[in-house]
Amino acid sequence: MKAILKNINIEVNKNLYLKDPNSSDLGKAIIYNSVLLIDEMGLEHFTFRKLAQSIKTTESTIYRYFENKHKLLTYLLSWYFKFIEHLVVISTSTIDDPIEKLSFCIKILSRIEEDNIQILNLELLQKIIIVESNKILHSKELSKDLSLDTFEAYNQLCNRVSDIIIMINKDYKYAKSLANILIEGIYNQKFNCKYNKLLADSMNKQDIEEFYFNLVINNIKT
Amino acid sequence: MKAILKNINIEVNKNLYLKDPNSSDLGKAIIYNSVLLIDEMGLEHFTFRKLAQSIKTTESTIYRYFENKHKLLTYLLSWYFKFIEHLVVISTSTIDDPIEKLSFCIKILSRIEEDNIQILNLELLQKIIIVESNKILHSKELSKDLSLDTFEAYNQLCNRVSDIIIMINKDYKYAKSLANILIEGIYNQKFNCKYNKLLADSMNKQDIEEFYFNLVINNIKT
Amino acid sequence: MKAILKNINIEVNKNLYLKDPNSSDLGKAIIYNSVLLIDEMGLEHFTFRKLAQSIKTTESTIYRYFENKHKLLTYLLSWYFKFIEHLVVISTSTIDDPIEKLSFCIKILSRIEEDNIQILNLELLQKIIIVESNKILHSKELSKDLSLDTFEAYNQLCNRVSDIIIMINKDYKYAKSLANILIEGIYNQKFNCKYNKLLADSMNKQDIEEFYFNLVINNIKT
Amino acid sequence: MKAILKNINIEVNKNLYLKDPNSSDLGKAIIYNSVLLIDEMGLEHFTFRKLAQSIKTTESTIYRYFENKHKLLTYLLSWYFKFIEHLVVISTSTIDDPIEKLSFCIKILSRIEEDNIQILNLELLQKIIIVESNKILHSKELSKDLSLDTFEAYNQLCNRVSDIIIMINKDYKYAKSLANILIEGIYNQKFNCKYNKLLADSMNKQDIEEFYFNLVINNIKT
DNA sequence: CATGAATGAGGCTTCATTCAT
DNA sequence: GATGAATGAAGCCTCATTCAT
Numbered sequence: 045m046k047a048i049l050k051n052i053n054i055e056v057n058k059n060l061y062l063k064d065p066n067s068s069d070l071g072k073a074i075i076y077n078s079v080l081l082i083d084e085m086g087l088e089h090f091t092f093r094k095l096a097q098s099i100k101t102t103e104s105t106i107y108r109y110f111e112n113k114h115k116l117l118t119y120l121l122s123w124y125f126k127f128i129e130h131l132v133v134i135s136t137s138t139i140d141d142p143i144e145k146l147s148f149c150i151k152i153l154s155r156i157e158e159d160n161i162q163i164l165n166l167e168l169l170q171k172i173i174i175v176e177s178n179k180i181l182h183s184k185e186l187s188k189d190l191s192l193d194t195f196e197a198y199n200q201l202c203n204r205v206s207d208i209i210i211m212i213n214k215d216y217k218y219a220k221s222l223a224n225i226l227i228e229g230i231y232n233q234k235f236n237c238k239y240n241k242l243l244a245d246s247m248n249k250q251d252i253e254e255f256y257f258n259l260v261i262n263n264i265k266t
Numbered sequence: 267m268k269a270i271l272k273n274i275n276i277e278v279n280k281n282l283y284l285k286d287p288n289s290s291d292l293g294k295a296i297i298y299n300s301v302l303l304i305d306e307m308g309l310e311h312f313t314f315r316k317l318a319q320s321i322k323t324t325e326s327t328i329y330r331y332f333e334n335k336h337k338l339l340t341y342l343l344s345w346y347f348k349f350i351e352h353l354v355v356i357s358t359s360t361i362d363d364p365i366e367k368l369s370f371c372i373k374i375l376s377r378i379e380e381d382n383i384q385i386l387n388l389e390l391l392q393k394i395i396i397v398e399s400n401k402i403l404h405s406k407e408l409s410k411d412l413s414l415d416t417f418e419a420y421n422q423l424c425n426r427v428s429d430i431i432i433m434i435n436k437d438y439k440y441a442k443s444l445a446n447i448l449i450e451g452i453y454n455q456k457f458n459c460k461y462n463k464l465l466a467d468s469m470n471k472q473d474i475e476e477f478y479f480n481l482v483i484n485n486i487k488t
Numbered sequence: 489m490k491a492i493l494k495n496i497n498i499e500v501n502k503n504l505y506l507k508d509p510n511s512s513d514l515g516k517a518i519i520y521n522s523v524l525l526i527d528e529m530g531l532e533h534f535t536f537r538k539l540a541q542s543i544k545t546t547e548s549t550i551y552r553y554f555e556n557k558h559k560l561l562t563y564l565l566s567w568y569f570k571f572i573e574h575l576v577v578i579s580t581s582t583i584d585d586p587i588e589k590l591s592f593c594i595k596i597l598s599r600i601e602e603d604n605i606q607i608l609n610l611e612l613l614q615k616i617i618i619v620e621s622n623k624i625l626h627s628k629e630l631s632k633d634l635s636l637d638t639f640e641a642y643n644q645l646c647n648r649v650s651d652i653i654i655m656i657n658k659d660y661k662y663a664k665s666l667a668n669i670l671i672e673g674i675y676n677q678k679f680n681c682k683y684n685k686l687l688a689d690s691m692n693k694q695d696i697e698e699f700y701f702n703l704v705i706n707n708i709k710t
Numbered sequence: 711m712k713a714i715l716k717n718i719n720i721e722v723n724k725n726l727y728l729k730d731p732n733s734s735d736l737g738k739a740i741i742y743n744s745v746l747l748i749d750e751m752g753l754e755h756f757t758f759r760k761l762a763q764s765i766k767t768t769e770s771t772i773y774r775y776f777e778n779k780h781k782l783l784t785y786l787l788s789w790y791f792k793f794i795e796h797l798v799v800i801s802t803s804t805i806d807d808p809i810e811k812l813s814f815c816i817k818i819l820s821r822i823e824e825d826n827i828q829i830l831n832l833e834l835l836q837k838i839i840i841v842e843s844n845k846i847l848h849s850k851e852l853s854k855d856l857s858l859d860t861f862e863a864y865n866q867l868c869n870r871v872s873d874i875i876i877m878i879n880k881d882y883k884y885a886k887s888l889a890n891i892l893i894e895g896i897y898n899q900k901f902n903c904k905y906n907k908l909l910a911d912s913m914n915k916q917d918i919e920e921f922y923f924n925l926v927i928n929n930i931k932t
Numbered sequence: 933c934a935t936g937a938a939t940g941a942g943g944c945t946t947c948a949t950t951c952a953t
Numbered sequence: 954g955a956t957g958a959a960t961g962a963a964g965c966c967t968c969a970t971t972c973a974t
Contacts, residue, residue, distance in 0.1 A: 086401070088310050091968065102935055103970085112969075175400045199464055218467045218477055224458070225451050225481075232450060233443060242421055245440045255440055259447075262484040290958085313943065324960050329945070532754050535947065546956055547949085556948075619844045643908055662911045662921055668902070669895050669925075676894065677887060686865055689884045699884055703891075706928040734937085757964065768939050773966070 054126045057193045060119040063109045066163070071109055073099045076164050078116055083168040087117065087176050118194050121177070124169055125197035128156060132204050142211035146260060149208055150253050153230045174235045202227065213264040222260060230256055276348045279415045282341040285331045288385070293331055295321045298386050300338055305390040309339065309398050340416050343399070346391055347419035350378060354426050364433035368482060371430055372475050375452045396457045424449065435486040444482060452478055498570045501637045504563040507553045510607070515553055517543045520608050522560055527612040531561065531620050562638050565621070568613055569641035572600060576648050586655035590704060593652055594697050597674045618679045646671065657708040666704060674700055720792045723859045726785040729775045732829070737775055739765045742830050744782055749834040753783065753842050784860050787843070790835055791863035794822060798870050808877035812926060815874055816919050819896045840901045868893065879930040888926060896922055 065071030077098050082090045092113060096103045110116040131152055136145045156166060177198075205223035209216060216222075233252050236244035247255065287293030299321050304312045314325045314335060332338040353374055358367045378388060427445035431438060438444075455474050458466035469477065509515030521542050526534045536557060540547045554560040575596055580589045600610060621642075649667035653660060660666075677696050680688035691699065731737030743765050748756045758769045758779060776782040797818055802811045822832060871889035875882060882888075899918050902910035913921065 092970095093968075104935060104937095104972095107970075108934075177400075195462070195464075202465060218469070220465065220467045221455060221458075221469070221477070224454070224465055225447065228450070228454060229447050232446070236443075236446070240417070242417075243424060243442065243446055245443045247440070247443070255443070259481070259485055263481055285958090292959090314945090315943075324962095325944085326946080326961080327959060330958070334944075536949095537947075548951095548956060548958095551949075552955075621844075639906070639908075646909060662913070664909065664911045665899060665902075665913070665921070668898070668909055669891065672894070672898065673891050676890070680887075680890070684861070686861075687868060687886065687890055689886045691884070691887070699887070703925070703929055707925055729937090736937090758966090759964075769965085770940075770967075771938055774937070778965075 054123050054130065056119055056122045056126065060115050060122065060193065061110055062107075065109050065119075070099070070101065070105065072163055074106060074109055074116070075120070079120065079164045079169050079172065082117070082120075082172050082176075087172075117176075120164075120169060121173060121194040122197045124173060125194070125201050128153070129197065129201040129204055131156065132201070136208070142208055143261070145208045146212065147253075147257055149205060150226070150230070150256050150260075153227060154234065154249060154253050154256075170231065171235065174231050209260065209264055212261075216264045219264075222263060226256055226260060229259070276345050276352065278341055278344045278348065282337050282344065282415065283332055284329075287331050287341075292321075292323065292327065294385055295323075296328055296331055296338070297342070301342065301386045301390050301394065304339070304394050304398075309394070309401070339398075342386075342391060343395060343416045344419045346395060347416070347423050350375070351419065351423040351426055353378065354423065358430070364430055365483070367430045368434065369475075369479055371427060372448070372452065372478050372482075375449060376456065376471060376475050376478075392453065393457065396453045431482065431486060434483075438486045441486075444485060448478055448482060451481070498567050498574065500563055500566045500570065504559050504566065504637065505554055506551075509553050509563075514543070514545065514549065516607055518550060518553055518560070519564070523564065523608045523613050523616065526561070526616050526620075531616075561620075564608075564613060565617060565638045566641045568617060569638065569645050572597070573641065573645040573648055575600065576645065580652070586652055587705070589652045590656065591697075591701055593649060594670070594674065594700050594704075597671060598678065598693055598697050598700075614675070615679065618675050653704065653708060656705075660708045663708075666707060670700055670704060673703070720789050720796065722785055722788045722792065726781050726788065726859065727776055728773075731775050731785075736765070736767065736771065738829055739767075740772055740775055740782070741786070745786065745830045745834050745838065748783070748786075748838050748842075753838070783842075786830075786835060787839060787860045788863045790839060791860070791867050794819070795863070795867040795870055797822065798867065802874070808874055809927070811874045812878065813919075813923055815871060816892070816896065816922050816926075819893060820900065820915055820919050820922075836897065837901065840897050875926065875930055878927075882930045885930075888929060892922055892926060895925070 063071065065075050074095065078090070078095055081095055081098060085094070090113065092103045092106045096106055110119065132149050135152055136148055139145045139148060156170070202220060202223045205226060206219040209219040209222055230252065233244060233247070233256075237247060237252070285293065287297050296317065300312070300317055303317055303320060307316070312335060314328045318325045318328055332341065354371050357374055358370055361367045361370060378392070424442060424445045427448060428441040431441040431444055452474065455466060455469070455477075459469060459474070507515065509519050518539065522534070522539055525539055525542060529538070534557065536547045536550045540550055554563065576593050579596055580592050583589045583592060600614070646664060646667045649670060650663040653663040653666055674696065677688055677691070677700075681691060681696070729737065731741050740761065744756070744761055747761055747764060751760070756779060758772045762769045762772055776785065798815050801818055802814050805811045805814060822836070868886060868889045871892060872885040875885040875888055896918065899910060899913070899921075903913060903918070
């Protein structure tokens with residue numbers, strides 16, 4: 045998988061940044077450290093000032109890259125969903141059997157954070173997304189355009205999964221909803237297994253994958 | 267159902283408030299309007315100042331009821347989850363068949379917001395919970411005790427549903443996780459059907475209830 | 489000494505209180521606890537609200553005794569200086585030899601806090617006075633009248649000591665200043681020995697008494 | 711003496727400020743005006759808001775220089791004690807006779823406020839210190855580190871004076887305490903002569919200097 | 933182009949006091 | 954006479970952003 049990751053270059057909507065954070069070390073530091081800080085203190089308490097201090101630069105410098113913290117956040121989320129969608133597409137494109145496709149897709153969703161790519165800490169970003177995603181997808185903060193941008197990335201991901209479901213059973217009516225449940229469910233499950241043990245039955249990665257695989261299969265086979 | 271609601275009196279942890287908001291009209295206005303405002307502007311932008319303005323009182327007056335906005339929020343969430351749990355318990359207690367219990371329970375979860383009780387707008391509160399719940403359950407703001415309080419209320423609700431699942435199939439291993447998926451799923455689904463139509467297949471209330479009923483049954487019957 | 493204390497009844501300027509704190513248990517609790525709280529948190533952070541909480545009453549109740557915190561404070565200080573002056577007068581009135589008078593007077597100043605009388609904790613009150621007295625004696629907070637009241641009490645105490653000095657050497661020109669140095673010095677010394685060990689040479693009570701006795705004698709004998 | 715002052719550059723602990731107030735006109739105005747305001751209204755009523763108004767800037771600007779009013783205050787005090795210590799050291803370093811050293815040192819302590827250096831009003835700062843020093847040295851507001859910083863500056867000053875006393879009589883046991891009395895005494899005396907005439911015998915500067923010189927000499931000669 | 937300084941608005945919270953019962 | 958509720962002002966501090974160099 046790592047080999048794949050090396051070659052991926054995610055294109056995020058250019059309206060989200062003023063200067064491409066990938067174009068400089070400082071930009072990369074902004075991305076990397078915002079993930080750390082948002083995880084650490086929550087979105088509400090994350091500010092450009094604190095980010096600036098943590099990477100030993102000034103607020104104004106960060107403003108050269110992102111207009112405000114919500115655009116930065118939208119950038120992160122867009123990037124994340126596009127990244128996973130890309131991964132799902134690439135990884136399953138060579139598989140013919142739709143059931144195997146599904147199985148592999150679930151594996152990716154469930155194990156994605158194990159890969160650490162340089163630009164940011166995937167595991168923390170995923171944690172942020174779990175905690176903040178609903179908020180962001182339905183946010184009143186973002187201009188419709190931007191919020192749509194993140195939404196679109198997430199929606200695309202759902203579509204990919206939904207497509208696989210339909211390949212298995214082309215008559216299934218609720219593929220999109222099921223895809224949505226699957227994605228949110230896996231994330232929540234992983235999160236709960238780690239941070240809210242009481243809320244989840246004890247499962248390891250493989251159990252989770254089987255559980256969700258069965259959840260889908262049992263429903264669409266009917 | 268309304269008859270039942272009239273008789274319910276939810277007890278929330280007394281550490282969450284300084285003065286019981288139910289003990290005065292002002293207190294009730296605080297509760298009622300915070301739900302409106304949080305929905306309107308999001309938790310992050312909700313402040314006691316704005317709340318005070320909207321009910322034509324002063325910040326300090328609100329501080330006589332709640333120590334800070336996070337305690338107010340925790341109050342709302344605790345109240346909500348306790349309220350639903352209560353409803354689930356009462357409504358299903360007279361049903362013997364576990365499958366019918368499940369079916370009725372799903373109905374409650376899916377239709378609860380239709381009842382409007384005086385003190386607050388259930389539908390909006392539910393919307394807030396969908397959007398902000400992850401954020402709140404894992405908040406860094408709250409002392410562990412308080413966050414546990416909300417968590418406990420939610421956990422109890424999951425336990426009730428999980429108990430019903432186990433009544434249907436006492437060997438099923440992942441009842442708690444499934445309960446969790448069911449609750450979160452129903453909420454999300456309703457939300458998406460209303461606000462994010464793209465993310466969900468078109469379903470009406472009854473479709474949702476059937477869908478989730480099948481989701482559970484198909485899995486635990488195996 | 490305790491026998492003496494029992495019979496002392498200090499009269500404080502009646503303008504300082506609205507209702508005599510000695511006239512009720514609540515009043516006594518106000519006095520007793522304000523000393524504890526001011527010591528604990530400093531005058532600046534001491535408020536009627538906190539005092540009310542600590543004695544489980546309400547702010548308005550305290551307002552029935554004292555118009556504001558500065559009058560309460562002035563009450564405490566006035567009381568304290570009058571109390572010591574009284575003690576000095578009574579204790580030395582039966583001594584004829586002025587040098588012995590001085591010696592005994594120093595002993596009182598240096599050991600006064602050892603006696604605990606019911607109404608308040610003398611040791612803590614003294615600590616407060618050391619930390620806050622300059623501030624209060626020269627305060628811009630108090631109406632001139634009230635500040636004068638405390639000042640007058642302190643001044644009277646200085647006069648008593650100064651009188652003794654003059655008895656020893658009636659030609660000594662700076663008796664008042666020396667009395668002032670003596671009183672402030674003893675207090676500071678005790679305080680430093682306890683809380684700022686670096687600032688003072690290690691001395692026990694007896695050393696301090698001897699030191700100050702010599703300080704006075706060596707100067708006025710010249 | 712003025713010639714000396716011009717060349718003195720006092721180094722204050724860098725943790726006390728965020729931005730060196732000496733590095734800008736605004737910074738200097740902050741220092742200068744805080745002294746005026748604290749004197750005018752007392753430390754308790756001195757706020758950054760009022761300071762900002764008096765120098766026609768905003769609170770946030772002041773926060774760029776000092777984290778809070780207590781750090782600003784600590785800065786002033788540290789600066790002051792370091793300044794005087796410096797002065798004592800420099801001025802007495804060329805004198806060989808310890809008695810003359812003492813005499814000169816007392817002169818400095820008693821006349822220091824006559825010099826007005828640009829950055830602040832020494833006389834007022836000294837007044838503040840007299841009124842607020844005990845309060846500050848034993849403040850509960852400051853972290854131990856910072857309060858130690860001021861304390862250390864004062865302690866160093868005492869050490870310098872104490873050293874001179876020991877030069878005069880190397881067997882004298884209470885040099886530190888005597889130094890402490892001397893410094894506090896001179897300050898108090900000056901203050902009383904000016905603002906509390908009743909508390910002090912009428913003395914001019916020269917009288918004060920003689921009085922304290924004798925106070926020391928008479929005690930240590932024994 | 934990059935950076936440090938500045939700033940107005942607003943966040944959260946407590947204060948001191950008054951009012952009504 | 955005692956108490957609980959209410960409130961406007963202010964305290965302390967941070968935010969998001971703009972300006973000037």
